Amino acid sequence: MTSDYSDPKPTRTRPAPASSSSLSSVGNALLLLEHLEHNGSISVTETARLLGVGISSAHRLLRTVTDAGFAVQRRSGGRYEAGHKLLDIALGALSQINLREIAYPHLEELSRRIPAQIWLIRMDSSRATSLDAHLTSGVQLATPDFIASRPLHTLASGKLLLSTLTASHLNRLYPHERLPPVTARSITSKDQLFKELAAVRRAHYAVQLGENMLPSGAIAVSVYGLTGEILGALTVSGPVEEFDRVGLHERLPLVRSASVAITDDIHERLRQR
Structure with missing residues (x-):
């Protein structure tokens, strides 16, 4: 889907x-x-x-x-x-600072404003890894290990990373036209994925609606490095019905504001090194 x-x-x-x-x-x-x-x-x-x-x-x-x-x-x-190699270098520098420590107060503040699961996701060329999670919903929809096992094209955070890659890199990651589905709502073709990524580039955020777990929806916005590269994704997930047009309209500004605050704190810490 x-x-x-x-x-x-x-x-x-x-x-x-x-x-x-x-x-x-x-x-x-x-x-x-x-x-x-x-x-x-x-x-x-x-x-x-x-x-x-x-x-x-x-x-x-x-x-x-x-x-x-x-x-x-x-x-x-x-x-x-x-390109993504400069992202790898940036991530190497970032690994020397305590990203969890920087992000935690912002995740905590966001959790007070949005009753959902809030994830800070770091990404590589084929998977997404949870750095931290602030769980504020009563329903456990996913775990860090669960996220790390999911194909990127089924995650809101994964789509953000994929949207920064060249067509050549994407074709290496996805050599076949048909993509492996995780649920009945997963994207199942390369053409469909490329259209989705074009929309993500235009919107500067990504959404998944039941694509890696049917009851779960999510929205992800980027956490940027010093040169504008994506270091990771701030993701809010919850029951899929909470991510309709109205839900996105209410949550997107709050998630973007928290992402900007995390990015600003990362930049300040790197400048002090």
Whole structure:
């Protein structure tokens, strides 16, 4: 369903010196990645100007970092944005701070305003992992282990991550047209999923309605890093009937406000490091 890798005396050889051109290429790549880290996106023309190279050289370098996952181009001819590898680096830095400690007061405050299960979800390329949960509803709809076992396309938080990936990456994750359903309401085709992800990109939030567990619905909004990359998802889940149009209209502003507060606190903690 569409929602909205012995010698005892080894021979020692002196490594060949790196050529000036290879060193220059590495330097250009690092400068490009630094720009993406701080600015979020860049065009081919801006890359050529930044590096002092021709358009064709700029385009080749952008394609190289894109193929390696450090950048992403969402449409042909469009700007290049920070990719999922930069997200991995950001998550490495984030792992050095106590994300639960930062987020907890915001989860607690949100739980006072919304009678539901509130989850802070960290995501990888194929699964979603619960970092913390603040349970305020009387019904236990899911557990962290349950969430970690679910395919991303059946989770509101998973759809947020998938919406940031290139079509090439999505095709590697989902090589077949038919997707494995979890419930009768799960998305079951790649075409259907791509349409759903396009809607998520436009709306900047994701919803699931009984797609990983029939009685359960959820809404998820992003928690962002310093360069606008998605670090995780703040998700509110509850009985599916509470996530109709009216329920979403009432909950979305509250969830977004809590996500912004968590993001602001993460940024402040990272700046202090």
